[in-house]
Amino acid sequence: MLFTSLKLDSQGKQQGFMQIPYSHNLGGWANVMIPMTVIANGDGPTVLVLGGNHGDEYQGQIAAMKLARELTPEMITGRIILIPSLNFPAARSATRLSPLDGMNMNRAFPGQPEGPVTSQIAHYLTTVLFPMSDVIIDIHSGGRSMDFVPCSHMHVVPDKEQRKKMLAAMLAWNTDFSFLYADIAGSGLLPVEAENQGKIVVTTELGGGEGVPASVHRIAQSGLRNVLIHVGLIKGVEHTRESLGKPPAILVQALDRNDYLLAPESGIFEIGVDLGRMVQVGDCVGAIHHLERPDRTPEPIIARSSGYLITARVPCLTQQGDCVAVIARQVGIDEVLSA
Numbered sequence: 276m277l278f279t280s281l282k283l284d285s286q287g288k289q290q291g292f293m294q295i296p297y298s299h300n301l302g303g304w305a306n307v308m309i310p311m312t313v314i315a316n317g318d319g320p321t322v323l324v325l326g327g328n329h330g331d332e333y334q335g336q337i338a339a340m341k342l343a344r345e346l347t348p349e350m351i352t353g354r355i356i357l358i359p360s361l362n363f364p365a366a367r368s369a370t371r372l373s374p375l376d377g378m379n380m381n382r383a384f385p386g387q388p389e390g391p392v393t394s395q396i397a398h399y400l401t402t403v404l405f406p407m408s409d410v411i412i413d414i415h416s417g418g419r420s421m422d423f424v425p426c427s428h429m430h431v432v433p434d435k436e437q438r439k440k441m442l443a444a445m446l447a448w449n450t451d452f453s454f455l456y457a458d459i460a461g462s463g464l465l466p467v468e469a470e471n472q473g474k475i476v477v478t479t480e481l482g483g484g485e486g487v488p489a490s491v492h493r494i495a496q497s498g499l500r501n502v503l504i505h506v507g508l509i510k511g512v513e514h515t516r517e518s519l520g521k522p523p524a525i526l527v528q529a530l531d532r533n534d535y536l537l538a539p540e541s542g543i544f545e546i547g548v549d550l551g552r553m554v555q556v557g558d559c560v561g562a563i564h565h566l567e568r569p570d571r572t573p574e575p576i577i578a579r580s581s582g583y584l585i586t587a588r589v590p591c592l593t594q595q596g597d598c599v600a601v602i603a604r605q606v607g608i609d610e611v612l613s614a
């Protein structure tokens with residue numbers, strides 16, 4: 276069962292681990308050790324910062340590591356718990372899923388106290404870290420499979436007061452796009468468990484693919500810091516897109532299954548539209564080429580909705596059923612708050 280030597284209720288700065296007994300062939304009494312930093316100073320919000328929910332998404336892991344090194348108790352009011360690489364075994368092996376149990380951390384909630392390693396981590400968050408937190412920040416990118424327009428994102432939660440706070444915190448990331456998304460690929464998500472506990476949940480999709488441009492690292496790091504100022508954890512002046520001389524964020528949503536385009540057959544995927552560009556219903560956004568029959572006409576991927584191409588598949592080699600593109604239509608803040 277998962278344990279930690281960190282004292283979550285103590286003041287000051289502590290560096291330690293979440294530890295899970297994990298026996299393997301060359302380590303009979305071994306533990307999986309997941310780095311965790313806790314910093315507390317007086318009264319204020321408790322914020323949980325998570326990177327590496329998916330192991331192959333490193334921009335958030337780096338942003339959380341840097342913050343964990345830099346922050347001192349004097350710089351904050353309240354408490355921050357940073358876990359840069361939540362699915363640590365997956366981060367070490369550059370995989371989305373855990374190599375220890377094959378589980379996707381973001382489908383493992385609420386988790387089990389005596390389950391596989393990934394499930395035990397989920398259970399500890401569900402029963403210990405979420406209940407003590409006011410704000411939960413879960414930093415994602417598209418990993419090796421998808422590339423996103425760098426964006427903060429959220430679910431349209433049913434509670435309107437919670438939704439309003441989440442929207443404001445999402446916009447505080449100051450990305451060019453902010454994205455309202457739906458769960459088309461299963462249940463057991465980390466943000467859903469945190470939302471169900473009534474928390475302010477801020478998530479992102481900051482680019483993707485195996486490489487991370489410097490500009491995306493800057494968005495990850497400046498956005499995280501600004502959200503922490505926004506929620507009253509870090510002392511400082513909050514930046515807005517206006518104060519940075521930028522136009523308002525483009526708020527988009529993909530809440531319909533038709534917005535998520537899947538490969539109808541296996542082959543070599545060619546994207547035909549640049550990320551962040553507008554497409555209309557009926558536009559061809561890409562094609563699946565036939566590796567074994569190049570003489571056959573490629574299978575077109577046709578947009579079933581109009582909006583911005585918010586994400587597209589990265590690896591060309593594609594299996595039937597892989598998500599290859601997502602189209603998100605622009606919405607107004609009032610429409611989101613009143614929906």
Ligand SMILES: [Zn+2]
Nearest residue numbers: 329332415416
């Ligand atoms: Zn992810």
